[in-house]
């Protein structure tokens with residue numbers, strides 16, 4: 187099955203849909219003739235602020251499609267500040283490759299910044315000192331047997347992570363391998379950098395940089411590329427909705443109890 191998503195068509199569709207939903211769409215950069223786009227919704231007194239990004243790997247279309255679907259459904263609550271980057275690597279998406287057209291894995295580039303895509307993204311993040319209540323990065327994995335997630339949050343694991351996994355299990359299996367991507371995993375829950383220093387590491391993923399400078403709570407969601415695209419998009423949508431709904435719950439501290 188082809189996983190290629192035609193970025194020009196996708197981005198045009200995304201811009202039209204975001205415009206119609208009242209978002210401010212900004213072209214924060216350009217890479218290989220394709221625009222790097224962000225869509226912001228900034229209410230005066232937001233209940234919280236949420237960052238969402240997808241498509242940093244060009245062979246992982248489900249996250250981008252999930253964001254477009256939610257936008258088209260009018261799901262994004264107008265009392266929340268949203269900052270949405272629907273496709274961080276449009277050149278990779280055009281080619282259907284994990285890396286950027288320059289051969290760089292953008293998700294290892296957030297410390298040393300070799301790629302134009304990363305430089306532009308970090309400049310956008312620095313603008314107005316963006317800080318988020320939560321940041322979600324949407325990914326896919328060719329080797330996974332089911333959904334799993336990475337959490338970054340100081341302290342103990344958040345119960346929210348387990349709730350996200352439980353909600354996704356309604357539509358796809360959870361990868362229960364004891365080790366995923368070289369990291370220890372417990373029923374699809376990974377916290378490889380919890381409470382540890384990563385300042386000496388060089389190949390920082392996006393999530394690590396967000397954790398350091400822009401948010402206290404972040405998740406990377408991973409759907410298995412072997413399942414039908416529709417199911418993967420649905421799983422990403424469920425994971426996003428569960429996260430936001432639980433963070434908005436009246437007793438939000440419940441979401442953080444073990």
Ligand SMILES: [Zn+2]
Nearest residue numbers: 243246325326
């Ligand atoms: Zn990825």
